[in-house]
Every structure is written in structure tokens, then in C-alpha cells.
Amino acid sequence: MxxxxxxxxxxxxxxxxxxxxxxxxxxxxxxxxxxxxxxxxxxxxxxxxxxxxxxxxxxxxxxxxxDRRALVRGVVLEVMERAIGVAEQAYAEETDPFEALSRLVHDSVNWKIGALCTMLSEWTDLEEPEVFATKERLDTIARTIVGAAQAAGSMREDVGSDDVFMAVAQLVRPFPGAPYDSLQPFVHRHLQLLLDGLRAPARTPLPGSPQTLEDVRRECLLSRAARRICRQ
Missing domain, CATH: 1.10.357.10 (Tetracycline Repressor, domain 2)
Known part of the structure; x- marks a missing residue:
């Protein structure tokens, strides 16, 4: 042997x-x-x-x-997992849930989500099981933080978590042709303006009702369908 x-x-x-x-x-x-x-x-x-x-x-x-689609999917999942980690840590460590929200909002600059979200959504099936489940986890912790801040009386009550993060995505989106990193000091200033506007008490009523990402997605799908019909 x-x-x-x-x-x-x-x-x-x-x-x-x-x-x-x-x-x-x-x-x-x-x-x-x-x-x-x-x-x-x-x-x-x-x-x-x-x-x-x-x-x-x-x-x-x-x-x-x-293939390219698999790589884009990998980036989407990585960015969402990073956001979940930051959100959960901030919520666990901060005694004031609004401060947890502030940490999450400012950290979004590091994920570069504003430059990625539109492009990646075109390449990613958001209904794919793992992507959908990860997005649900991110939505859940975001809603938890926003709800806790509103319950504590530190955040205005006429906004939803999707309102907040749609605004964040727009504010952190770079200008065409401008290097992303060069805009970070300005972006943090603008995000702080957003956060100050979210604090309670609200000074001015908001028009309309809180919007969700699903509302935006549905409008985009309707718009694309209308464009296809017009081209026929």
C-alpha cells in the first residue's frame, strides 16, 4: 500500500x-x-x-x-450589497435615525450610484431572483431608517424612502464630460441641502404624493411603449 x-x-x-x-x-x-x-x-x-x-x-x-450582461449584473449586486452594509451599520450605530439616514445619503457618493443607476437599469433584469431579492433588502432597510426618523419626529412625514433616494440619485449624477471625482465636494453640499430640507418640521407642503421607484418604472415602460407605437 x-x-x-x-x-x-x-x-x-x-x-x-x-x-x-x-x-x-x-x-x-x-x-x-x-x-x-x-x-x-x-x-x-x-x-x-x-x-x-x-x-x-x-x-x-x-x-x-x-458576457457583458453578467458583468453589469455583478456590478449592480455589488453596489446594492455595499449600500445595504452601510445602511445596516449606520442604523445600528446611530441613536438618531436621521443621522443614520444622513450617513447613508452622503456615503452614496462613494458608490457612484448616480452615474450608474440609469445605465445599469437598462442592462439588468430587475425581476431576476437574486437582483430582486437584493433590491428588496435594500428597500427594506431604507424604509426602516426613514420610518424610524419620521417616528422620532426628526424627519418630515410627507416623503417616502423612494422620494429620498430618487432625489439622491439625481444629485449625485455627474455632469456630462466632467470627471466624477472632481464634483464630490459640490455633491456633498447639495446632499446636505437635501437633508436639511427633509428635517421636521416641514416649512412648505410638498406638491403631490410620495412617489415610488415602481411609479417611475411604470411611467418609463409606458413611455417606451408609446415611442414604439409612434415608430410603427
Whole structure:
């Protein structure tokens, strides 16, 4: 009977762990590079450019993400997971829920969500199970923070969580042709203006009723359908 050296037995699990760690690092580098490239050049940026930015070979990119749509989906999930983590941590640490909301709003600049949301929504099936479930988790913690701030009396009651984050998405969207990072000081000023306007008591009644992202999505679908009919 052939005896297998003890050292060889011990090395195999370690080698597997190293490979998994390397794969996780490569995936994170790809997603970070893809997010920056999408912001600068749009979703049509060559995948070769993303591989170059990540400092890895093209084959490694395709091993993790077989096509562009899969890569965009990966960026969407990564951004939402990051937002969930920030929101949950802020809500757990802050005694004033409005301060938790403030942390979440200002941190949104780091996700670069304003530059990504419109483009990514065109490439991502928001009804796909994992994307939908992650979005629901994000919506839930956002509603929890907004509801807690309103219950505490520190936030006006005539807005919904989707009102807040639609406004945030518009404020953090970069101007065409302007480097994203160069606008961050201005963006934080504008976000603080938004937050001050959300504080209770409300000085001016808002027109209409609180809007939801589903309302916006439905209007977009109707608009696209109308354009298709007009082209026929």
C-alpha cells in the first residue's frame, strides 16, 4: 500500500483555500475596474479595457463573467450589497435615525450610484431572483431608517424612502464630460441641502404624493411603449 506523505495531505486544503482567496480577490478587482470603466465610458466599454484596469488577463474576466450582461449584473449586486452594509451599520450605530439616514445619503457618493443607476437599469433584469431579492433588502432597510426618523419626529412625514433616494440619485449624477471625482465636494453640499430640507418640521407642503421607484418604472415602460407605437 502506497503511503501518502502527511505534508501532501495538509497542503491540499491550503492550496484550495489560496485558490478561492485569489479568485475572490480577482472578482473584486474586476468589479471595481468595471464600475469605474462604466462610469467613464458607459456599459459598452470593451471588456479588454476592464481586464487591463484590473491588472488581469481577459480569460480571468470571462471565467468570472461570461458576457457583458453578467458583468453589469455583478456590478449592480455589488453596489446594492455595499449600500445595504452601510445602511445596516449606520442604523445600528446611530441613536438618531436621521443621522443614520444622513450617513447613508452622503456615503452614496462613494458608490457612484448616480452615474450608474440609469445605465445599469437598462442592462439588468430587475425581476431576476437574486437582483430582486437584493433590491428588496435594500428597500427594506431604507424604509426602516426613514420610518424610524419620521417616528422620532426628526424627519418630515410627507416623503417616502423612494422620494429620498430618487432625489439622491439625481444629485449625485455627474455632469456630462466632467470627471466624477472632481464634483464630490459640490455633491456633498447639495446632499446636505437635501437633508436639511427633509428635517421636521416641514416649512412648505410638498406638491403631490410620495412617489415610488415602481411609479417611475411604470411611467418609463409606458413611455417606451408609446415611442414604439409612434415608430410603427
Amino acid at each position: 502506497v503511503q501518502v506523505p502527511v505534508t501532501e495531505k495538509a497542503e491540499k486544503p491550503a492550496t484550495g483555500l489560496r485558490r478561492r482567496a485569489d479568485a475572490a480577490r480577482n472578482r473584486a478587482r474586476i468589479l471595481e475596474a468595471a464600475q469605474d470603466a462604466f462610469i467613464e465610458h458607459g456599459a459598452d466599454v470593451p471588456l479588454d479595457e476592464i481586464a487591463r484596469r484590473a491588472g488581469i488577463g481577459n480569460a480571468t474576466v470571462y471565467r468570472h463573467f461570461p
